[in-house]
Structures are given as C-alpha cells and as structure tokens.
C-alpha cells in the first residue's frame with residue numbers, strides 16, 4: 001500500500017468516492033480509530049435486530065423477509081451517504097441464485113456483485129450482512145481495499161461476536177480477504193471473472 005491507511009472519518013464523506021483502483025488487501029485490516037456516521041450505524045443496527053431468526057429456514061417467505069432487510073439497510077445507507085442516484089439510475093438491490101443449496105456452500109455469498117453501469121447490487125448465494133456492506137461500499141465508489149476496510153471495520157464495530165467467529169472461518173469475510181499471495185489473489189479474481197463471463201455477466205465488479 002503506497003498510501004496511508006484511512007483513519008477517523010476518512011471513509012465517511014458524502015457522495016461518490018474516488019476509486020483508487022486497488023485490489024483486495026492481503027489480510028484483514030482492523031483500524032480501531034476508524035469512525036462511522038451515527039446514521040449509518042443505525043441503519044445496520046435495524047438489520048442486526050431482525051436478521052436470520054429462523055436458523056435453517058430457507059423457505060421462499062424467509063428468503064423474501066431477509067432480502068427485505070438487506071434492501072432496506074442498503075437503501076438506507078445510500079440515503080445517509082447521498083449515493084442513491086448515479087448517471088440517471090436509482091440504486092437497485094436485487095438477488096438471484098438464492099436457494100437452500102446455494103446457502104450451504106462455502107463462501108456462499110461470494111458471487112454477489114455491484115454493477116456501476118446500472119448502479120445495481122446483486123446479492124447471490126446467501127444473504128450476508130458483511131457482503132451487503134462490501135457491495136454497498138463499491139456503490140459508493142470504493143475500490144476493493146477501501147470497501148474491505150470500510151465493511152470489515154463497520155461490521156466489527158456492530159457485530160463484535162460474529163466478527164470473532166468469522167476470523168479463520170470459511171466465510172465471506174475470508175472470501176473477501178482471502179489468505180494467500182498476491183498471485184493467488186489475482187488467480188482467484190480471474191476465476192470469479194470467468195465464472196461471471198460464463199453467465200454473461202456484463203458489468204465488471206472489479207474495475208469500477
């Protein structure tokens with residue numbers, strides 16, 4: 001990293017943020033002095049109270065209920081950070097490939113993405129708060145490094161117990177910040193890219 005790490009309210013500016021074009025950081029970067037907007041924390045707190053109460057229930061009704069929570073959180077955050085409209089597109093949140101089978105896969109939410117052309121977040125595989133925050137960071141304009149730092153640190157602030165469980169676990173957070181060398185990280189990104197191409201993915205999650 002050539003630039004200093006963000007601190008204090010560095011990642012809390014309103015409107016669309018500069019994309020510095022950086023990839024995933026090689027490990028989780030915890031910045032205890034990073035601060036967040038109270039209004040943003042409150043939007044996430046609403047979801048925390050209601051998220052996944054029925055363990056193992058992946059019925060269509062439950063999927064819709066949890067999707068509504070994620071959508072409300074993301075759109076609420078978009079209001080807080082003033083990023084609801086981009087190039088004539090209102091921020092859209094949708095989901096696809098969300099079934100009991102996808103839910104149980106390792107790194108289930110890893111194919112979620114943000115399409116800057118249509119200002120659309122697509123959640124895939126499993127609803128994960130940290131994934132929704134990660135993709136929302138891209139919707140604000142952040143590159144991988146800034147969105148990983150922002151989403152991981154705000155998640156840790158609000159879900160300290162879940163955060164501890166995630167560390168070292170086969171989970172989205174590890175997927176977002178996979179262990180490995182820079183070459184391995186690049187390979188994994190290429191794999192994900194070709195996966196999407198195979199599904200006729202038009203937007204590009206990585207090069208915003």
Ligand SMILES: [Zn+2]
Nearest residue numbers: 134138144147
């Ligand atoms: Zn990303």
